[in-house]
Amino acid sequence: DAKTTQPPSMDCAEGRAANLPCNHSTISGNEYVYWYRQIHSQGPQYIIHGLKNNETNEMASLIITEDRKSSTLILPHATLRDTAVYYCIVRVDQGGSEKLVFGKGTKLTVNP
Amino acid sequence: AAGVIQSPRHLIKEKRETATLKCYPIPRHDTVYWYQQGPGQDPQFLISFYEKMQSDKGSIPDRFSAQQFSDYHSELNMSSLELGDSALYFCASSPPAGSSGNTIYFGEGSWLTVV
DSSP: OOOBBBOSSSEEESSEEEEEEEEEOOOOOOOOEEEEEOTTTTEEEEEEEESSSEEEOOOSSEOOOTHHHHHEEEETTGGGGGGGGEEEEEEEESOOOOOOOOOOEEEEEEOO | OOOOOOOSSSEEEOOOOOOEEEEEEOOOOOOEEEEOOTTTOOOOEEEHHHHHEEEEEEEOOEEEEEEEEETTTTTEEOOOOOOOGGGEEEEEEOOTSSSSSSOOOOOOOOOEEEE
């Protein structure tokens, strides 16, 4: 079963920051927080992941609370093409072949 | 950069027929994962292979089987197809342990329609 809780849907205005929350209160010390998104019927796309420090890449920023029980994915300037289902997933990342377990995700709609 | 390649992209089969989906992982990736996504559903894990051995198994029906070959490509074989098998099937791959992270990357999927 998925170990994360996300709001089912969110809206964001084009050009504004989209902040997608995720709760993972039972996360273990060796589990990373991963974010993927799925644009309609395409393959899930990797966005970013982190353990306990905030992370940033060309796509997004990931803010993880100090107790690691929740995180926020930030898309700094949302565009219409960012409309997708966003999945927050916790996963062990110690060099093994641990699978991803998808939960319900957040349907983000970016409006013009 | 090379991505995960899946074939065929679309497949139509009749009930009780057999279908085979193929997956070519990103070069130098040694782990392959298969997922099934029904209409309006989230991706569900089916099975994974590491170094040609099954490494994990999810909700894969007994009618389905899979394997990973010496060149690391994988095939998902589905027999006695049922209408409920109609779905989008994703393959994903991840690199060896010790490489720069073992992030999982997905292919674009194979659409299976059973009629």
